[in-house]
Amino acid sequence: MSTSDIPHRGGDAALINASIAELRAGLAAGEYTANDLSAAFAARIETIDPSLNSLVSRVEPVEPASETGRLAGIPYVHKDIFCAKGTRTTCGSRMLADWVAPYDSTVHERLTRSGAVLLGKANMDEFAMGSSNENSHFGAVANPWDTNAVPGGSSGGSAAAVAARLVPFATGTDTGGSIRQPAAFCGVTGIKPTYGRVSRYGMIAYASSFDQGGVIAKSAEDCATVLGEMAGFDERDSTSADREVPDYAATLNDSIAGLRVGIPRQWFSEALDPAVGDAVTAAIDELRAAGAETVEIDLPDADIALAAYYLLAPAEASSNLSRFDGVRFGYRCEDPKDLQDLYERSRSEGFGAEVKRRILVGTYALSAGYYDAFYRRAQKARRLVTDHFQRAFEQCDVIAGPVTPTPAFDRGAHSDDPAKMYLEDIFTIPVNLAGLPGMSVPAGFVAGRPVGLQLIGRHFDEARLLNVAHQYQQRVDWHTRMPSLGGDSSNH
Amino acid sequence: MSLTNDQLQAVAHLARIAVEPDWAEALRSDINGILEQADRLDDPRLNDLEPMAHPLDQVQRLRPDEVTETDDRETLMAAAPAQENGLFLVPKVIE
Numbered sequence: 001m002s003t004s005d006i007p008h009r010g011g012d013a014a015l016i017n018a019s020i021a022e023l024r025a026g027l028a029a030g031e032y033t034a035n036d037l038s039a040a041f042a043a044r045i046e047t048i049d050p051s052l053n054s055l056v057s058r059v060e061p062v063e064p065a066s067e068t069g070r071l072a073g074i075p076y077v078h079k080d081i082f083c084a085k086g087t088r089t090t091c092g093s094r095m096l097a098d099w100v101a102p103y104d105s106t107v108h109e110r111l112t113r114s115g116a117v118l119l120g121k122a123n124m125d126e127f128a129m130g131s132s133n134e135n136s137h138f139g140a141v142a143n144p145w146d147t148n149a150v151p152g153g154s155s156g157g158s159a160a161a162v163a164a165r166l167v168p169f170a171t172g173t174d175t176g177g178s179i180r181q182p183a184a185f186c187g188v189t190g191i192k193p194t195y196g197r198v199s200r201y202g203m204i205a206y207a208s209s210f211d212q213g214g215v216i217a218k219s220a221e222d223c224a225t226v227l228g229e230m231a232g233f234d235e236r237d238s239t240s241a242d243r244e245v246p247d248y249a250a251t252l253n254d255s256i257a258g259l260r261v262g263i264p265r266q267w268f269s270e271a272l273d274p275a276v277g278d279a280v281t282a283a284i285d286e287l288r289a290a291g292a293e294t295v296e297i298d299l300p301d302a303d304i305a306l307a308a309y310y311l312l313a314p315a316e317a318s319s320n321l322s323r324f325d326g327v328r329f330g331y332r333c334e335d336p337k338d339l340q341d342l343y344e345r346s347r348s349e350g351f352g353a354e355v356k357r358r359i360l361v362g363t364y365a366l367s368a369g370y371y372d373a374f375y376r377r378a379q380k381a382r383r384l385v386t387d388h389f390q391r392a393f394e395q396c397d398v399i400a401g402p403v404t405p406t407p408a409f410d411r412g413a414h415s416d417d418p419a420k421m422y423l424e425d426i427f428t429i430p431v432n433l434a435g436l437p438g439m440s441v442p443a444g445f446v447a448g449r450p451v452g453l454q455l456i457g458r459h460f461d462e463a464r465l466l467n468v469a470h471q472y473q474q475r476v477d478w479h480t481r482m483p484s485l486g487g488d489s490s491n492h
Numbered sequence: 493m494s495l496t497n498d499q500l501q502a503v504a505h506l507a508r509i510a511v512e513p514d515w516a517e518a519l520r521s522d523i524n525g526i527l528e529q530a531d532r533l534d535d536p537r538l539n540d541l542e543p544m545a546h547p548l549d550q551v552q553r554l555r556p557d558e559v560t561e562t563d564d565r566e567t568l569m570a571a572a573p574a575q576e577n578g579l580f581l582v583p584k585v586i587e
Contacts, residue, residue: 102567195547209546238553239546307529318507325508327580332573338583343508356509357519361526363507364495377533379543386544419525435547459548 015040016165017482020074020222023168027073034064034073038117041075045119045166048485051147054160055120056080056138057088064115071229072115078171079158080121081128082213083202084108087118091204092126092136092154095324095331095350105202106234107171107213114229122170123157126352127321128178128206130154131424134415135354142411143186144483145449149408152182158216159186164485169217169226173203175210176309177403177428180440183216184403184452187442189469189479190216191223194460195435196241198227199234207316208239210309210432219479220441220469224248227462246463252470257291259468262396264299267427273406276451279444280402283453286475287400287468297392297399301385305430308381310422311365311374312433317355318362324350357418386434393458398468402427403440403452427454437462441469442478450478494524 018026026032032040038061049055055077064073083089083101085108090096104112112118125135133141133156141156143149144164151160155172159182162170172179174192183190191214198213205211215226228248234240263284268277288294326332326346333349336342348356365374392399404424414421431438436456443453453472457465473479495503500520504511511519565578574581 099571102564102571196550235553235555239548239550241548241550242553303529304532304535307532310526311530311533322508326573327582329568329571330573336583339585340508342583344510347508348510348512351509357522357526359507359509360500360503360511360519361523364499364503364523364527367503367506374530374533376543377538378530379545380538380541381533381535383541383544384538386547387541417525418522419529422526422529433547 012040016044017218017480019219020071020168020225023074024070024072034117037073038075038119041167042119048164048166051485052142052144052160052164053139054123054141054157054164054166056090056092056123056157058120059087059118061117061119064117065112066115069113069115069229070225071111073117074115074168075117075119076111076167076169076171077120077122077158077161078108078118079124079155079173081124081173081204082107082171083204084118087121089121089204090138091128092124092138093351093355094137097137097331099330103202106199106236107203107230110230119167122155122161125154125156126355127204127317128154128173128175129317129354129358131177131181131421132409132411132414133157133182134411135352137352140411143408143449144485145187146408148410149449150185150411152185152408154178155216156182159183159188159190162186162188162216162218163483165482169215169222171213172216173211173213174432175207175212175313176432177425179214179216180403180428180438180452180454181424183440185408185450187450187478187481187483188216189219189223189439189441190214191227191439191462191465192431192437193227193231193462194241194437196239197231197437197460197462199237199240201234201236205320207313208320209316210313220439220466220473221249221252224252224466224470241460243460248463248466251463251467254467255291256287256468256471259292259398260396261287261292261294262297262392262399263294264392264399264401265296266298266300266302267401271405271426272402273446275446276402276404276406279446279451280453283443283472284400286472290471290475295396297395299388299392299399299430301388302426302430304381305385305433306422306426308378308385309425309429309433311361311378312382314358314362315365315375316362318359318366321355321359326350354418382433385430389430389434389436398464399456401454403454407446407449407451431456435459437465439465439469441472442481444478494527495520
């Protein structure tokens with residue numbers, strides 16, 4: 001391929017479906033330059049994103065900071081929760097609609113050092129609160145597989161952008177499922193690492209004891225490459241884990257023969273759409289065909305996990321979001337009559353409904369007289385759920401199950417009932433309570449909408465998850481499927 | 493456990509969020525829907541468990557007490573919605 005073959009109207013299926021390793025090889029062989037690549041993907045964003053709204057801002061690409069890094073010349077977008085100095089960083093909120101980050105997040109710094117090229121900031125549910133990306137100040141995001149469907153959330157823009165092949169990868173964050181659920185809904189691969197694996201420095205806080213940055217990409221192999229560059233100890237994040245980061249690529253091809261895969265029997269209940277259950281079961285059969293052994297395990301009390309999360313995360317959010325006061329940065333109301341009015345109206349006008357709901361629930365759960373009944377009780381439930389995982393991992397090496405009870409739902413379907421929307425997270429939240437690593441891997445379709453297989457590992461066992469996901473992706477081609485998009489002939 | 497309108501207004505005041513009357517009823521019903529799920533935490537198995545505040549058992553790291561970040565007042569003040577002479581402006585607090 002010569003540089004004249006680089007598509008400027010988004011038609012070159014070979015390039016947009018290429019893995020990061022293939023793109024790096026193309027760059028090394030001089031088939032195209034980093035500038036060609038960023039121009040080609042930027043042109044694709046220009047053509048296709050207006051129908052998706054997956055990006056909040058576009059960023060003018062710059063020369064890669066490294067020519068030899070593992071991501072040298074590879075374009076990407078950040079979930080708009082990651083600070084990148086000099087770029088507008090909105091967190092999907094009116095509160096930060098005009099805020100320009102004065103510093104770099106550690107994730108951004110590391111990706112830049114590795115040579116990755118930022119093309120934009122991805123749309124998201126406001127302050128990462130949501131499961132449908134309908135809570136963004138910048139409008140909802142369409143699912144590239146079916147524009148009537150939600151892309152999931154809160155990293156909905158990141159997942160939609162990767163699914164539509166607007167970029168080879170995107171960053172995301174996962175507090176209660178916000179990487180895995182949109183990855184499942186959009187048919188892409190996502191990994192939420194162990195709590196503490198990726199630095200939270202410069203990542204706008206929602207619920208600090210749950211928040212974890214990660215990757216959304218086309219394949220487990222690409223996730224391994226990107227995560228390897230992002231992960232690792234950071235002294236600027238006091239909860240960062242001081243542990244060595246293994247070479248994730250080195251173990252991708254290990255055999256999974258004899259691997260013990262735990263199947264949580266409670267997750268295949270009436271709450272699960274039978275068609276989703278069938279797709280997930282077929283995926284587990286593939287793991288068995290690759291030599292893995294399956295063992296039934298118990299992961300009860302998902303309903304207790306959900307109840308605990310929807311007290312604990314809002315409690316932490318109510319504290320974290322108290323910094324938005326209309327004084328130092330962010331949105332400020334017009335003509336405040338006194339200080340109280342300044343605070344109240346700036347926050348009421350600057351935050352959307354779901355953010356305000358969670359702040360109020362959290363404030364209530366922490367308030368005098370209710371702390372023991374709600375917050376402390378929820379912390380005990382967190383222990384219960386974590387103990388269930390600990391017992392399960394005595395019987396197995398990884399856990400496999402569904403990511404979500406249903407495929408992507410229609411836009412507007414749950415927007416009038418927050419408690420119902422929260423049920424979307426029933427299989428993802430327990431993992432965040434325990435701080436474990438989890439992945440979503442494309443595992444088929446139900447009525448044209450993607451389904452995800454969830455893999456859960458022990459603390460810091462990302463290498464194993466990526467290995468299992470990669471072995472699965474050697475046997476199936478779900479992750480290579482691409483949605484048909486308007487003005488694009490590369491569907492296959 | 494459900495929230496009365498007075499309780500909602502008290503919590504809203506603590507959170508410095510104004511709840512306009514036309515939103516109060518719908519909001520109260522949403523929040524009560526969420527709090528209803530919290531009834532599931534009335535489970536005797538939880539009674540004797542140690543509350544878990546954090547997913548990893550690790551001790552808080554300490555670092556040498558040294559200045560690592562330089563003063564960047566100009567950049568940070570540039571983000572302020574209202575400022576004068578390097579100071580944040582707020583409505584008059586003392587008459």
